[in-house]
Structures are given as structure tokens and as C-alpha cells.
Amino acid sequence: MSEIKQVSGTCIPLILDDIDTDRIIPARFLRCVTFDGLGEHAFEDDREQNPNHPFENPKYQNSSVLLAGRNFGCGSSREHAPQSLMRWGIKAIIAESFAEIFFGNCTALGVPAVTASSTDVDELGRRVEADPQLEVKVDLVAKKVTAGDFSCDIDILDSARDALLSGQWDFMTLLLENQEFIKQTAEKIPYLNQFA
Amino acid sequence: MSEKKNLFNKVWDLHNVGTLPTGQTQLFIGLHLIHEVTSPQAFAMLRERGLSVMYPDRTVATVDHIVPTDDQARPFKDLLAEQMMSQIEKNCREFGVTLFDISDSRQGIVHIVGPEQGLTQPGLTIVCGDSHTSTHGAFGAIAFGIGTSQVAGVLATQTLALGKPKVRRIEVNGELNPGVYAKDVTLYIIQKLGVKGGIGYAYEYAGDVFDRMTMEERMTVCNMSIEGGARCGYINPDQTTVDYLRGRPQAPQGSDFDKAAEWWLSLASGPDAEYDDVVTFDASDIEPTVTWGITPGQSIGINENVPTLDSFEEDDRAGVQEAYEYMGLEAGQSLKGVKVDVTFIGSCTNGRISDLREAAQLVKGHKVAPGVKALVVPGSQLVLKQAVEEGLDKIFEEAGFEWRAAGCSMCLAMNPDKLKGREVCASSSNRNFKGRQGSPTGRTLLMSPAMVAAAAINGHVADVREMMEPVGV
Numbered sequence: 083m084s085e086i087k088q089v090s091g092t093c094i095p096l097i098l099d100d101i102d103t104d105r106i107i108p109a110r111f112l113r114c115v116t117f118d119g120l121g122e123h124a125f126e127d128d129r130e131q132n133p134n135h136p137f138e139n140p141k142y143q144n145s146s147v148l149l150a151g152r153n154f155g156c157g158s159s160r161e162h163a164p165q166s167l168m169r170w171g172i173k174a175i176i177a178e179s180f181a182e183i184f185f186g187n188c189t190a191l192g193v194p195a196v197t198a199s200s201t202d203v204d205e206l207g208r209r210v211e212a213d214p215q216l217e218v219k220v221d222l223v224a225k226k227v228t229a230g231d232f233s234c235d236i237d238i239l240d241s242a243r244d245a246l247l248s249g250q251w252d253f254m255t256l257l258l259e260n261q262e263f264i265k266q267t268a269e270k271i272p273y274l275n276q277f278a
Numbered sequence: 279m280s281e282k283k284n285l286f287n288k289v290w291d292l293h294n295v296g297t298l299p300t301g302q303t304q305l306f307i308g309l310h311l312i313h314e315v316t317s318p319q320a321f322a323m324l325r326e327r328g329l330s331v332m333y334p335d336r337t338v339a340t341v342d343h344i345v346p347t348d349d350q351a352r353p354f355k356d357l358l359a360e361q362m363m364s365q366i367e368k369n370c371r372e373f374g375v376t377l378f379d380i381s382d383s384r385q386g387i388v389h390i391v392g393p394e395q396g397l398t399q400p401g402l403t404i405v406c407g408d409s410h411t412s413t414h415g416a417f418g419a420i421a422f423g424i425g426t427s428q429v430a431g432v433l434a435t436q437t438l439a440l441g442k443p444k445v446r447r448i449e450v451n452g453e454l455n456p457g458v459y460a461k462d463v464t465l466y467i468i469q470k471l472g473v474k475g476g477i478g479y480a481y482e483y484a485g486d487v488f489d490r491m492t493m494e495e496r497m498t499v500c501n502m503s504i505e506g507g508a509r510c511g512y513i514n515p516d517q518t519t520v521d522y523l524r525g526r527p528q529a530p531q532g533s534d535f536d537k538a539a540e541w542w543l544s545l546a547s548g549p550d551a552e553y554d555d556v557v558t559f560d561a562s563d564i565e566p567t568v569t570w571g572i573t574p575g576q577s578i579g580i581n582e583n584v585p586t587l588d589s590f591e592e593d594d595r596a597g598v599q600e601a602y603e604y605m606g607l608e609a610g611q612s613l614k615g616v617k618v619d620v621t622f623i624g625s626c627t628n629g630r631i632s633d634l635r636e637a638a639q640l641v642k643g644h645k646v647a648p649g650v651k652a653l654v655v656p657g658s659q660l661v662l663k664q665a666v667e668e669g670l671d672k673i674f675e676e677a678g679f680e681w682r683a684a685g686c687s688m689c690l691a692m693n694p695d696k697l698k699g700r701e702v703c704a705s706s707s708n709r710n711f712k713g714r715q716g717s718p719t720g721r722t723l724l725m726s727p728a729m730v731a732a733a734a735i736n737g738h739v740a741d742v743r744e745m746m747e748p749v750g751v
Binding site: 092098099100102104105108109110112113114115116119127128130131152153156157158159160161162164179181182183186187190191199211217239240241242244245248250252255256257258260261263264266268271272273274276278 | 292293294295296299300301302304306308314315318319323327329332333343344356358359361362365379399402407408409411421422424425426428430431434435436437438439440441453458473474477478490503507509530531534537538540541570572576593594596597600653656691713714716718719
């Protein structure tokens with residue numbers, strides 16, 4: 083697994099609150115057995131109803147950093163949501179806050195999901211709208227976002243940051259290392275041992 | 279020492295395998311439930327790495343999301359659905375996992391099937407690639423939804439990397455008024471604490487109201503924890519829990535059951551248990567509750583009016599404006615009288631036998647209003663069978679409801695049951711997100727099954743209490 087320290091690229095602003103995973107990837111696209119092809123359906127219904135939706139707007143098409151509001155990714159546990167964003171081209175998400183399951187799914191895919199204050203999100207949004215080519219850098223080492231002469235602090239759960247920085251964000255390898263401890267734990271759980 | 283520990287911390291500590299280099303806990307999972315939507319990619323990850331399922335006997339699969347509720351002949355008309363069905367059959371066969379497929383009388387919505395079979399028990403850690411896994415917390419289990427990569431991790435190691443949440447105790451004391459149901463209680467809590475209020479927390483529901491609830495009512499409440507942002511919600515096990523589990527096929531049998539019950543009851547948070555936060559509500563403040571917006575927190579009591587923009591914090595107003603526009607509702611208006619096109623009784627929130635009984639009791643002797651499409655979808659094949667034995671199917675059909683086979687149906691638009699265009703649906707499900715019920719412009723009003731029944735008969739949103747027999751003298 084690769085170490086993820088910085089993500090840079092142009093930024094797509096979608097500063098709304100409570101964007102749920104049904105909006106990110108409508109349920110009909112979950113009728114699949116692989117995650118292939120989900121990228122093109124990201125925000126499909128929102129885009130169809132709003133020709134000015136950022137994901138529809140040509141000037142944001144090559145963005146790799148998504149800027150969002152509060153409680154981003156609430157609702158269903160579908161990993162299809164971050165998968166569709168990632169396959170669309172998103173490599174990092176900055177938001178005021180995230181729903182927990184979505185956050186965990188992002189980390190497991192190696193997509194840093196970092197939080198910034200409302201003031202900073204709004205200010206960064208203004209700058210990106212004024213200059214869609216502005217390069218935005220998410221720096222997990224320094225815990226900062228920089229864009230031109232703008233810079234702000236960001237936050238991310240220490241465990242997720244450590245996993246991304248050390249390249250251990252695919253937790254499978256870590257979990258597999260502890261087979262013996264797993265078996266020992268199972269041996270002391272009453273319902274696995276006739277409630278003895 | 280231990281009496282200061284609440285149930286959550288007792289169960290967490292018991293399942294703690296160790297601390298990972300990332301600082302997270304590696305948590306042992308007692309029961310892994312899987313379904314056809316979020317598992318195929320996980321099995322593919324196992325194949326890619328040459329891994330097997332570590333504890334196949336702690337893993338149980340069912341099919342629910344994509345199952346058609348009318349014509350269930352195989353192959354399904356929807357070829358994508360058929361492909362998913364074949365995939366889970368193949369995966370379960372190859373990896374040695376028990377599957378309740380549609381030919382099995384145990385099949386149904388995963389969160390209805392687990393408790394029904396007695397798989398869901400106090401003191402377990404339970405995960406499923408589905409956010410409504412919080413339902414199982416009704417038994418005093420730690421139960422929560424996970425993503426597909428995590429499903430792969432649990433299949434391969436029976437563990438999960440997780441940070442420990444804080445615990446908030448939510449007490450609702452006093453007596454609920456007639457016509458107020460578990461669904462109203464959970465919608466009320468979400469309205470008061472907000473859809474983000476539970477982020478970082480597990481919710482412990484406690485107090486008179488939850489103590490008196492049946493297991494099915496408790497499941498409705500815990501089911502919606504995630505709609506309040508809490509990944510997990512639970513209720514301490516008590517005699518009601520033990521009585522529910524006795525005799526269930528997968529529950530311990532004979533003298534093992536008594537040993538189990540003793541252990542289960544010992545897990546409950548004691549009077550000295552400590553919490554990170556405590557909030558209390560008064561049961562008598564809760565009315566039949568209906569959502570007016572596009573998040574489950576945007577709800578009002580049936581006698582209230584849609585709130586005005588200036589009653590919200592400035593930060594929230596953009597979202598509120600979006601909700602008014604999408605729903606076609608105006609600030610200050612009543613929801614009573616809002617016409618409905620479709621009514622849906624079912625889902626993992628309210629698709630159990632008690633939900634169908636409540637609704638049937640109101641429906642008996644009435645007719646669905648002209649022009650309203652009314653669906654009743656039992657949450658499992660066993661719920662369906664029980665309802666038929668009680669004649670509930672006849673009551674619904676005579677009133678003009680469509681009586682369907684078990685599945686997730688119109689909760690989430692992955693099967694043929696969907697809204698069309700801007701239809702308005704009175705729904706006993708859990709999410710009123712934009713487009714949730716299958717039409718990108720469809721509108722959902724969440725409410726209790728009894729309120730859905732009232733809406734079906736009146737053709738518009740109505741106060742169910744006006745249809746009920748007066749209670750007492």
C-alpha cells in the first residue's frame with residue numbers, strides 16, 4: 083500500500099450540508115457486482131436536475147479535491163459512494179464534518195477525508211470559484227491546506243492520518259497479522275463457549 | 279469497578295483483540311450478517327488475495343434489497359438483480375456461508391431476520407454492510423453498519439479496526455400518549471438532537487418508555503439511530519429481551535438458555551454506570567411525527583406547522599430552503615391535508631408483525647382513497663406467514679392495499695417498487711432523502727405505520743388519533 087502524505091490538484095466546491103450517499107450515488111447504480119463504472123454516475127440525479135451542479139460544470143471536470151459542507155456522506159453505508167467519487171477523480175475530500183461510516187470507507191480506500199472550519203471552507207470555496215485552476219494542496223504531514231496565498235489548518239482522526247501516512251490504510255494486512263490474538267479473544271467470549 | 283461500566287464498554291472490552299499500530303481497536307465480531315448488495319465486491323477481494331472466511335458459522339447471509347415483491351420467478355426480469363442473486367448464491371456456496379435465499383422460509387430483510395431467528399442476542403458485536411444494522415442494538419448488542427472493504431476484513435479475520443465512540447444516554451420518561459408509537463419517539467429524538475448530533479457517539483436509550491416497549495418497538499428506535507448520526511444505538515437487555523429470545527431457532531436451548539439469560543442480564547448498565555453525555559425527554563411532549571423535508575431530522579408533530587426559515591440557525595437555512603423547494607411545501611403550512619399518491623408500509627424500520635397489526639386494525643372496514651397506490655410489504659417471509667394466519671392480508675386487500683412478498687421494497691429503490699415523477703409517498707421507512715424512493719424528484723414523508731394507514735384511507739396526511747376509538751371513559 084502506498085503512503086499518502088499530500089494530495090494536490092484543482093478543487094470542486096460542493097458546499098452544502100447533509101449530502102447523503104443516495105445523492106452521491108443513487109441506489110439503482112448499486113445493482114452491480116463490481117465497483118467498475120460508478121464514477122460516471124456520481125451525483126447523477128442532482129446533476130440532471132441542476133445544470134449548474136459543480137459535477138456537471140466543465141470548469142471543475144478534472145478536479146481531484148472535493149470541498150464540502152457539514153455531515154458529508156450521511157445515510158447508507160454503501161462504499162459505492164466514495165468509490166464513485168474516487169473513480170470520478172476525487173483523491174481527497176475537505177469538509178466541515180463527515181458522517182462516520184463514509185469517513186471510514188474513504189480511509190479504507192486511501193482517500194483522505196479532512197475537516198476544516200466553516201470559515202476556511204467558505205473562504206477556500208470563494209477562491210476556487212474565482213479561479214477554478216487554483217492548485218489546492220492537502221498536506222497530511224503538516225495538517226494544512228494551501229491554495230495560492232491561502233492556507234488553513236485541517237484535522238483528521240489520528241488513526242486515519244497514521245494509516246494514510248504509513249501506507250496501512252488497507253486495514254486487511256494489519257488485521258490478518260493478529261490471527262493468534264483473534265483466536266485467544268474468541269476463547270474468552272461467553273457466547274462462543276457455551277456461556278461457561 | 280465494573281459497575282461504572284455501561285453496557286457498551288463491557289461488550290467492547292470483551293471483544294477487544296488489541297490495539298492496532300494506528301491506535302484503533304481491533305474488535306472481534308460475534309455475528310456478521312451479509313446481503314447481496316454490499317458483499318459481492320468483498321468476496322472478490324477475498325479471492326484476489328486467496329483468503330477464506332475465518333468463521334463461516336458466525337456469518338449469515340440473506341437477500342432483501344433487490345428482491346422483487348411481486349413476481350419472484352427466477353431468473354428475475356431485472357438481469358442486474360438476477361446477476362447479484364446468482365453471485366451471492368455462488369459466494370455463499372464457495373465460502374461455506376449459510377444463505378437464506380428466496381426459496382427459504384427464513385428469508386427477509388436482514389435486520390428483521392437476525393432477531394427473528396434468534397441470531398441477534400445481547401452482548402454480541404454485530405456488523406453488516408448496511409447502516410441500519412443499528413437495529414440489532416435493541417437486544418443490548420453493539421451493532422453497526424460497515425463498508426464493503428470492512429466486510430472483506432470481517433470475512434477474512436472476524437475483526438474490524440475501529441475507534442471507540444463515546445456513549446450518550448437518552449432517557450425518555452413518562453407515558454406516551456395514545457396514537458404515539460416507537461417511530462414517533464425516534465423521529466422526535468432525531469429532530470431534537472439533529473441528524474449530526476450522534477456523530478462520534480453510541481446511543482443508549484433508557485427510561486420508562488423504552489423499558490415498557492416490546493422488542494419490536496425497540497428495534498424501530500434503534501434502527502433509526504444512524505439517521506441521528508449515531509452509528510450504533512442500544513437498549514439494555516431485560517426480561518422482555520429474554521422472553522423474546524426463548525425458543526428462537528438460533529437462540530441457546532435448554533439449560534444453556536438459562537446460563538445465557540443470566541449472562542445477558544448481567545451486561546445491562548447498572549445504576550452507577552457512567553456516560554459521556556446524558557439527555558432526557560418527556561414522553562408526553564411527543565406527538566405523531568411526520569417529516570416535511572429531505573432529512574429525517576426535518577420533522578414536526580402533526581399539529582405543528584412547517585417551521586419558518588427564521589426559526590433555524592443561519593448556517594442551516596440553505597438546507598431548509600432546499601427542502602421547502604424540493605418538497606413543494608411552504609413555511610407555516612400544516613402537513614394535515616397534504617395529498618399523497620403512494621403509501622408504503624414496510625422496511626427494516628416498520629415491517630414487523632406488530633407494525634402490520636397496528637395498521638390493519640385502523641384499516642379494517644375502510645377503503646384506500648381513490649387514486650392512492652397503497653403497498654404493504656412484510657419484512658420477512660415469517661412475518662408474511664404470521665400475518666396471513668391472522669387474516670391481516672385479507673384486511674389490507676379488502677381495503678384496497680397491494681399485499682406483497684418480503685423485501686426492502688420501496689424503502690430504497692433497488693427493486694421494481696419505485697415512486698414516479700414528483701409523487702408524494704407517506705412511508706413507514708427510514709429515509710426521506712432526495713430521490714430515495716426511486717424517482718429523482720419523488721417526495722417522502724416519514725411517519726409511523728398507523729399514520730401511513732391513515733394517509734392511505736384519507737388520501738392525504740391525517741392525524742391517526744382522529745380515526746382511533748376513544749380510549750377509557
